[in-house]
Amino acid sequence: MADPLSIAASIAGLCGLTIQISQLSYHYFSALKSTSDNQALFIQELSALTSVFLRLRQATQIDGLDDIIGPRQPVISKTVIEDCKKRLEKVKVVLERKARRSMEKEMKETVEMLHRFHAVFASALATDHFNVSVAGLKELRTMTSAKERNELGNWLSPSFTPAPLSTFIEKLCEGTGSHLLNCKEYLAWRDGAEGLLWAYGRPGTGKTPESGRIPLLQRGTMNETLDGFLRHLAVQLLDQDDHVPEDVVNLWKKGKSTNSSLLPDEIISIISSTVNNTSVAYAVLDGLDKCPFLAKLAKLLPKLSKTGLKIFATSRDLSDIRKHFDKSSHVEISATKDDLAHYIDWRLQEESEVDYDLMPQSFKSDLTSAVVNHVDGCFLLARLVMDHITSLTTIKKMRQALESPPVDYKEAYGRTMERIAKQNAGRKTLAVKVMVWICYTKRPLTLEELQQALATEDGEEEIDPENVESARSLLSCCLGLVVLSKADLTLGMVHETAMNFVRATDIVHDVEPNLLISQTCLTYLSVKPMREGFCEKIEDLQSRLQHLPFLNYAAHFFGQHLKATTKPYPRS
Incomplete structure (x- = not known):
């Protein structure tokens, strides 16, 4: 041996x-x-x-x-x-x-x-x-019963399903982002005793994509309550280990016998015990500036970091947030000129309508320099500019587009919406529907769920497979404003600011969004398989959910959308 x-x-x-x-x-x-x-x-x-x-x-x-x-x-x-x-x-x-x-x-x-x-x-x-x-x-420190493990998970889980982060993992441009992974602050946090690293930057500088480059992370969602956030983080950590620590089991049994609620400090103790049961654990808290319980969370972050959990937090550089992190390690995230130049050249190679090899080198250099200087470290604006430039069919048109680029991402969104409106009627209508669904649903929809929702027609007893839009159509008609996550196949807007822009824009004139969604949910709940009655066996329910991909969302959220409508529900 x-x-x-x-x-x-x-x-x-x-x-x-x-x-x-x-x-x-x-x-x-x-x-x-x-x-x-x-x-x-x-x-x-x-x-x-x-x-x-x-x-x-x-x-x-x-x-x-x-x-x-x-x-x-x-x-x-x-x-x-x-x-x-x-x-x-x-x-x-x-x-x-x-x-x-x-x-x-x-x-x-x-x-x-x-x-x-x-x-x-x-x-x-x-x-x-x-x-x-x-x-x-260690028999007392482990749970051998799968049933008990499930019961503990249900006891600890948030009372609602947390909305996934808007981290849409697309095809990444290799060679960018290395400045963060190699900077001294990040390396000290990853390998040293530092428990908390705050990464800040302007909107659109790439904070969320940069955090997505860091592997092996649990992700804390900015839910409606601090309790839900802590529970969700604890559940994720427990799911990574085959064994449940003894003190966690004891706390669960105590709570079950007394029917008492967990306090924040008790959930933190669960996180601490779980982290101590592993060699290392990381967590990313993306978008603290959107956190509704920031003040409460800020007070608990030191306790969380002392559990051994390494926390990577991102946000805009706001005074209300900076005051909580002044004494913590922090690093600014901004797209470097080299990153932007590399990204622009990559977009030209991968997606340009004009053959990359036919472009004169002087033109490529001029284009790269012009975009890099214009966007001033904003990856989002560079992306929106390149979405338009790569769609043009001649070098002359590309040069003309460079003469008056959008000054910021808001103007870029406006120009993109104008181009969407100039598409043929079918593509324009589809783009509006896609963005309405993405911006007003209660959680991100998977590609299959959205396809089923858009294929639902009033008066039809079944979903016609010939009426299902392709993924290519759903994405291309939105001209870059909508992205598909490779991680979980959910659809979302290219950035949170794009969602805010759409919500502030009256793109739906004939029907109010929540009314449209609630009507679709009700129609879907009335399709032929649903008229066969309730499922007597769990296998039958699983089969029905598999054959009706939008059923889960329609059943869960129909009532919420109906309640949120501002117009009277039509009577048929």
């Missing part, structure tokens, strides 16, 4: 290696125009292997058990460890070099390799005497 200290160091090294590969693969796959089944399997197997390494690492670092179990360690041969390390390093090199052909060619083999090593290390973890001894000793 290998030396225990050697095994512990090797496991820690493999754990760090898989985390690095996770970071590299995030950037690699984000840059691809489409993803394959093998790529999805790669991510799945890599995540599973990382989880096993984290558990093995934890097993080799347990304190206070030496007198009970002795020096035993998980039985893993040195040869297996070295072979795994060698193969993982090869994958890392391929990703670092962005060797797309090599990666795609060997993807299936790589997936099989990850699966094989996962089975080997998981087997060692599950059957080893050391692990069994630890499991026996």
Whole structure:
């Protein structure tokens, strides 16, 4: 058997290696125009292997058990460890070099390799005497019943489903954003004792996309209440671990017996216990300037950071927020000129209607320089300008567009809306409907949900599959104002300011938004399958939800939209 200290160091090294590969693969796959089944399997197997390494690492670092179990360690041969390390390093090199052909060619083999090593290390973890001894000793600190685990999760979860963050992970421009990940403040926060890092910047400078580049983060949503925020964060952290700490279990049992509510300090203690049960835990709080309970949260942030949870918070640089972070580590986020130049050239290569290779180098240089100087560090404005320029069909038209670019993102939104209005009637109508649904629904809709909603017609008993709009149509008609998340396939506006702009613009003249949505929900709830009555078996309900993708939203939120209408509901 290998030396225990050697095994512990090797496991820690493999754990760090898989985390690095996770970071590299995030950037690699984000840059691809489409993803394959093998790529999805790669991510799945890599995540599973990382989880096993984290558990093995934890097993080799347990304190206070030496007198009970002795020096035993998980039985893993040195040869297996070295072979795994060698193969993982090869994958890392391929990703670092962005060797797309090599990666795609060997993807299936790589997936099989990850699966094989996962089975080997998981087997060692599950059957080893050391692990069994630890499991026996920590019986009170774990929950073996799936039913109990679900009950605890329901007890701790917020009373409402939190709206996901507006973090729409699209195809990212590789090579941008490195200034944040390499700056001394970020590195000190990531690797040192610093528990809180505040990243601030003007609207549209890329705060949310920058936070999305940081892997392995739990995300705290700016919900309606502090209690909901803390509960949601605690649930996310608990979901990452197979074991529930003993004091969390005791708190749950106490709350269940007394039917008492959790206090903020008690939820923080749950977060603390869960974080202490893992090697490291990160959380990102995006958009503090939109937080309705900022003053209360600010008072608790020091306590949260002392739990061992590393917190990355983003917001605009406002005095009401800065006063809470003056003594904390902070860094300004702004698009550098190099980032903007790289982004502009990338957009020309990827999306321009004019062939990139036919553009004179002098023109590309002039265009890049003009846009970089005009947008003054605002990624959002650069994006909106490039949305228009890449849609033009000649170099002359592109030059003309550069002569009078929009002065800010508000003017850019206005110009985009004008171009939407000039489209043919069908595309204009579709664009308006898409934006109304995105801006007025109670939670982000998935692509399939929105497709079903738009295909719903009054008087029809079924959804006609020939009336379902394609994803390409839904996105293209909005001329860049609407984006599709690769992470969860939800649709959203390109930025929060775009949503505010649409809501302030009277784009719907014939019907009030909440009335339109409530009518659609009611019609969808009346389709033929729903007239068959209630589902007697859970399997039947699951089948109905699967075949009627918009049913979940319609059933949950029909009443809320109806209540919010400002016009009388029409009687049929």
